[in-house]
Amino acid sequence: MTTLKNDRFLRALLREPVDTTPVWMMRQAGRYLPEYRETRAKAGDFLSLCKNTEFACEVTLQPLRRYDLDAAILFSDILTVPDALGLGLYFEAGEGPKFHKTIRTEQDVAKLPKFNAKSDLDYVMNAVSTIRSALNGQVPLIGFSGSPWTLATYMVEGGSSKDFRHTKQMLYATPEVLHALLDQLADCVTEYLNAQIDAGAQAIQIFDSWGGALAHREYLEFSLKYMQKIVSGLQREKDGRKIPVILFTKGGGQWLEPMIATGADAFGLDWTTPLNVARKTVAGRAALQGNLDPATLYGSAASIEKSVKLMLDDAYANAEKTGYIANLGHGITQWVDPANPKIFIDTVHEYSARYLG
Ligand code: CP3
Numbered sequence: 038m039t040t041l042k043n044d045r046f047l048r049a050l051l052r053e054p055v056d057t058t059p060v061w062m063m064r065q066a067g068r069y070l071p072e073y074r075e076t077r078a079k080a081g082d083f084l085s086l087c088k089n090t091e092f093a094c095e096v097t098l099q100p101l102r103r104y105d106l107d108a109a110i111l112f113s114d115i116l117t118v119p120d121a122l123g124l125g126l127y128f129e130a131g132e133g134p135k136f137h138k139t140i141r142t143e144q145d146v147a148k149l150p151k152f153n154a155k156s157d158l159d160y161v162m163n164a165v166s167t168i169r170s171a172l173n174g175q176v177p178l179i180g181f182s183g184s185p186w187t188l189a190t191y192m193v194e195g196g197s198s199k200d201f202r203h204t205k206q207m208l209y210a211t212p213e214v215l216h217a218l219l220d221q222l223a224d225c226v227t228e229y230l231n232a233q234i235d236a237g238a239q240a241i242q243i244f245d246s247w248g249g250a251l252a253h254r255e256y257l258e259f260s261l262k263y264m265q266k267i268v269s270g271l272q273r274e275k276d277g278r279k280i281p282v283i284l285f286t287k288g289g290g291q292w293l294e295p296m297i298a299t300g301a302d303a304f305g306l307d308w309t310t311p312l313n314v315a316r317k318t319v320a321g322r323a324a325l326q327g328n329l330d331p332a333t334l335y336g337s338a339a340s341i342e343k344s345v346k347l348m349l350d351d352a353y354a355n356a357e358k359t360g361y362i363a364n365l366g367h368g369i370t371q372w373v374d375p376a377n378p379k380i381f382i383d384t385v386h387e388y389s390a391r392y393l394g
Contacts, residue, residue: 039173039174040174041174041176041177041239042174042175042176043107043175043176043177044177045057045058045059045107046059046061046107046108046176046177046240046362047177047239047240047278047279047281048359049324049359049360049361049362050240050281050283050302050303050324050362051279051281051302051324052321052323052324052359052360053359054358054359055358055359055393056390056393056394057385057386057389057390057393058349058352058361058362058363058385058386058389058393059107059108059362059363060106060107060362060363060364060381060382060385060386061106061107061108061109061110061179061362061364062100062106062364062365062368062369062378062381062382063110063285063305063364063365063367063368063369064368064369065100065104065106065110065369065378066096066097066099066100066110066112067368067369067371068371069369069370069371069372069373069374069375070099070100070103070375071375072096072099073096073099076092076095076096076099077096079092080092082128083114083128084126084127084128086112087112087113087114087117087160087161087164088160089160090160090163090164090167091167093111093112093113093160093164093167093168094112094164094167094168094171096112097109097110097111097112097164097168098168098171098172100378101175101176103375103378103379104378104379104382105382105383105386106176106382107176107362108176108177108178108179108240109168109172109175109176109177109178109179110178110179110181110242111161111164111165111168111178111179111180111181111233111238112164112168113161113164113181114134115181115182115183115187115188115244115246116134116183116188116191117158117161118152118158118182118183118188118222118225118226118229119136119188119191119192121152121157121158122149122150122152122192122225123138123149123150124136124137124138124139124140124192125137125138132196133196133197134191134196134197135195135196136191136192136195136196138195139192139193139194139195139203140189140192140193140218141193141203141207142214143211143213143214143217146214146217146218146221149221152224152225152228153228154225154228154229154231154232155232158229158232161229161232161233162232162233162235162236163236165178165180165233165236165237165238166236166237168237169236169237169238169239170237177239177240178237178238178239178240179238179239179240179241179242180230180233180234180236180238180240180241180242181233181241181242181243181244182226182229182230182233182241182243182244182267183226183243183244183245183246184226184243184244184245184246184248184260184263184264184267184284184286185218185219185220185222185223185226185260185263185264185267186219186245186247186248186251186259186260186263187244187245187246187247187248187260188222188226189204189215189218189219189222190204190247190250192218193207193218201247201250208255208259215259216259219259219263220263220266222263223263223264223266223267226243226267227266227267227270227271230243230267230271231270231271231272234271234272234275234280235272235275238280239275239278239280240280240281240282240283241271241280241281241282241283242282242283242284242285242305243264243267243282243283243284243285244285245260245264245284245285245286245287245289246285246287246367247287248260248261248286248287248288248289249286249287249288249289249307250288253291253292256286256289256292257292257295260286261286261292261295261296261299264284264299264301265298265299265300268282268284268299268300268301269300279302281302281303281324282301282302282303283301283302283303283304283305283326284296284299284301284303284304284305285304285305285326286304286305287307287366287367288307288309289304289306289307290306290307290309290310290315291310293315293318293319294318296323297319297322297323301323302323302324303323303324303325303326303360303362304319304323304324304325304326305325305326305327305328305364306325306326306327306328306366307327307328307366307367308327308328308329308330308366308367309366310327310328311351312325312327312328312348312351312352313350313351313352313354313355316351316352316354316355316357316360316361317355319360321357321360323360324359324360324361324362325352325360325361325362326361326362326363326364327363327364327365327366328348328364328365328366329344329345329348329363329364329365329366329381330344330365330366331365331366331367331368331369331370331373332370333345333381334365334369334370334373334374334377334378334381335372335373335377336377338377338380341377341380341381341384342380342384345363345380345381345384345385345388346384346388348363349363349385349388349389349392353389353392353393358392358393359393363385363389
């Protein structure tokens, strides 16, 4: 087994000492990079890119060639799970993801096919093992999934949504149907993530991108409860090393206390939460990840540097030296100049030394 040359990302997640703050970017492989657009054109379209092991590996590594990142993230999508459940994922130019079928009734849920992560999503497992060997211990590899609630919004709406009308209607009118769907998704996601860990993923992130659209009681009942079920079912150690788990609920900064109770190792925050306050709340019980506004990367070099330094000042305001991973508060957008992530990443490494040295 190759030894990990840079493990500061895993160390910070487990609140062990680090020499400098680890940093990666959600959606770090993507359309803002010309080399990504070139590989996607070769693959034909986005889904073919995900399903081709060699191309998926290539685009995972592209941001690591440009920037001094402390982690790689598997190139795939959260919607591969509903696709494997027979919903028929497709992308229409400029319109985001769509499904041929939707889930709206008790019968729709009952008719979902049996799921086998290793065979139904074998292309994901192939990508994980190929990327892991290509990394050759340079940095750890993150595996991921959507949360049951976030996956359910796409399955019920049939694609992206602004108001989640049908999903919320199901939640308030026939909650038992939504619970049946979420429970089944939690089992699928647990199996899917354990298969990624088997294939070589060294940390896991659960993307609960739309948890923040829920009212506070409903967040606990319809999103957090099912993430907790997943966390309890995950393999947490492999080859003598812990496999840390990160929960990222966008818009969820106010729910840190109940999140800690899930037993996850770390929580992602978006840019609306003051990091110094969140670090005080968590008080050494978990690690935090985030939370630069991705739009910061539209600014000048000087303004990016200034925002990053203020974020680090907040992260280390309470004299706690580890348990923090720098990231954006959500995915990097396609309109970012590829020169700008370097300013973000290098500033994190250079400036954090004053707190950690
Ligand atoms: O972070 C990474 O670099 C790994 C790859 C990754 C993608 N999607 C690639 C992708 C990850 C971790 C995701 C997660 C994902 N996918 C989420 C959760 C994270 C979040 O942003 O909240 C969600 C909600 C999705 C669903 C999804 N996939 C949407 C809404 C879209 C279209 C949005 C857009 O930017 O057009 C996708 C497509 C997608 N997934 C792209 C990429 C690089 C763009 C597709 C393209 O190349 O045209």
